[in-house]
Amino acid sequence: MKKADAIRGYLERIMQKIGRPVRLMEVCGTHTVSIFRHGIRSLLPEGLELLSGPGCPVCVTSIEDIDRAIKISEQSGAILTTFGDMMRVPGSYRSFYEARAEGADIRFVYSPSDALRLAKKTPERKVVFFGAGFETTSPLVASVIKVALEEGIKNFYVYSVHKLVPPALRALLQDKEVRVDGFILPGHVSTIIGIRPYEFLASEFNRPGVITGFSPDEIIEGVGMLLRQIASGRAEIEIQYKKVVRPEGNPQALKILYEVFSEADSYWRGIGNIPLSGLEPSERYSFVDAKRVFDISVQSKPEPKACSCGEVLRGVKKPTDCPLFGKACTPERPVGACMVSTEGSCSAYYRYGRY
Amino acid sequence: MCLAIPSKIINVNGYNALVDVMGARREVSLMLLPEEAKEGDYVLVHAGFAIQKVDEETAQDSLNLLREIAEKLEAEGY
Numbered sequence: 553m554k555k556a557d558a559i560r561g562y563l564e565r566i567m568q569k570i571g572r573p574v575r576l577m578e579v580c581g582t583h584t585v586s587i588f589r590h591g592i593r594s595l596l597p598e599g600l601e602l603l604s605g606p607g608c609p610v611c612v613t614s615i616e617d618i619d620r621a622i623k624i625s626e627q628s629g630a631i632l633t634t635f636g637d638m639m640r641v642p643g644s645y646r647s648f649y650e651a652r653a654e655g656a657d658i659r660f661v662y663s664p665s666d667a668l669r670l671a672k673k674t675p676e677r678k679v680v681f682f683g684a685g686f687e688t689t690s691p692l693v694a695s696v697i698k699v700a701l702e703e704g705i706k707n708f709y710v711y712s713v714h715k716l717v718p719p720a721l722r723a724l725l726q727d728k729e730v731r732v733d734g735f736i737l738p739g740h741v742s743t744i745i746g747i748r749p750y751e752f753l754a755s756e757f758n759r760p761g762v763i764t765g766f767s768p769d770e771i772i773e774g775v776g777m778l779l780r781q782i783a784s785g786r787a788e789i790e791i792q793y794k795k796v797v798r799p800e801g802n803p804q805a806l807k808i809l810y811e812v813f814s815e816a817d818s819y820w821r822g823i824g825n826i827p828l829s830g831l832e833p834s835e836r837y838s839f840v841d842a843k844r845v846f847d848i849s850v851q852s853k854p855e856p857k858a859c860s861c862g863e864v865l866r867g868v869k870k871p872t873d874c875p876l877f878g879k880a881c882t883p884e885r886p887v888g889a890c891m892v893s894t895e896g897s898c899s900a901y902y903r904y905g906r907y
Numbered sequence: 908m909c910l911a912i913p914s915k916i917i918n919v920n921g922y923n924a925l926v927d928v929m930g931a932r933r934e935v936s937l938m939l940l941p942e943e944a945k946e947g948d949y950v951l952v953h954a955g956f957a958i959q960k961v962d963e964e965t966a967q968d969s970l971n972l973l974r975e976i977a978e979k980l981e982a983e984g985y
Binding site: 580582589609637664665689695740766767796805 | 908909910911936938939940941951953954955956958959961962965968969972976979
């Protein structure tokens with residue numbers, strides 16, 4: 553309790569210096585969960601608000617991409633593989649789990665390497681990896697694609713829904729409804745991309761950002777660093793998570809990532825299309841692109857109208873402002889994207905629901 | 908989803924390594940690591956790939972946090 557008082561006092565002193573309300577946004581599902589699990593919101597002084605942005609790649613995968621992947625899984629000889637978190641995401645009619653119960657061969661894997669191994673073991677089948685994830689995950693998939701080429705494996709494909717964090721931050725700041733004074737930037741995404749891709753936050757939008765670790769102490773320190781910047785009128789990108797993140801990121805991972813993938817427009821569930829915010833296999837690697845190899849024609853339904861996921865992901869509404877929250881939409885029967893994954897804001901509010 | 912877990916390298920075999928992740932042994936790829944890693948080093952592992960070297964103290968701190976979360980999850984019946 554003493555420690556909690558000390559933290560509140562520390563943050564309160566900086567807030568007094570700022571003299572106006574401050575809204576900070578985290579854009580990483582692991583931060584969302586850590587903030588809730590450790591009750592960090594209860595330590596915040598009045599006027600300081602923490603928002604959860606579009607930090608969960610599972611949540612922002614579009615309904616149409618789920619429908620298309622299910623369509624692929626129903627084609628002769630196909631095996632669809634993906635991370636376990638994707639299995640329950642509702643498509644227009646079914647989730648991967650439900651499609652599997654109806655006979656589609658859909659399997660979850662721990663690593664994209666497992667999907668490649670499966671392709672080697674079953675040369676008569678077509679193994680498709682449904683690749684979701686931000687910059688922490690996409691270099692892994694890129695390196696598996698490179699190995700597939702080097703080893704001449706011809707029955708391995710990737711359906712990429714990989715997304716990039718910085719273009720989503722730009723889209724948020726260009727949105728007039730969104731009010732954010734600074735960003736708690738993701739620790740492990742930044743391990744890969746470093747500082748440079750965030751610099752526009754400060755130079756173009758005059759917003760500070762701090763790359764932050766995941767323990768409660770690290771998050772508090774990151775919040776303190778952001779507030780100190782705001783109090784002194786600075787806007788810079790700083791690193792709190794120095795023991796892991798280097799300013800240049802991981803050059804080896806970036807090299808492989810951009811050898812295999814090219815930036816492309818991408819549709820974010822709840823938000824819409826964001827220019828150059830996704831990754832698709834580049835021309836040289838187009839032979840692995842499941843979107844080109846398989847029939848992906850589907851008629852998808854629009855996102856459920858009553859669902860406020862889009863506003864929640866942009867920090868415009870709280871999950872509890874949604875008419876479906878906790879009633880028609882629960883973690884067991886999710887309607888919208890933010891309730892699906894354990895890292896979604898609605899799911900975190902529901903599980904630790906004190907707010 | 909973007910969580911990476913510190914793991915200790917047991918031995919290196921070309922581009923792969925056998926690591927200890929919270930008591931479990933796993934084969935991971937070293938392809939994305941920007942520098943060389945050897946037996947006894949700690950690396951952050953995300954979905955079967957080492958993505959960064961870390962020092963032992965950092966690794967132990969993160970592992971303690973993960974253990975604490977795992978215990979809470981268990982206590983909550985997950």
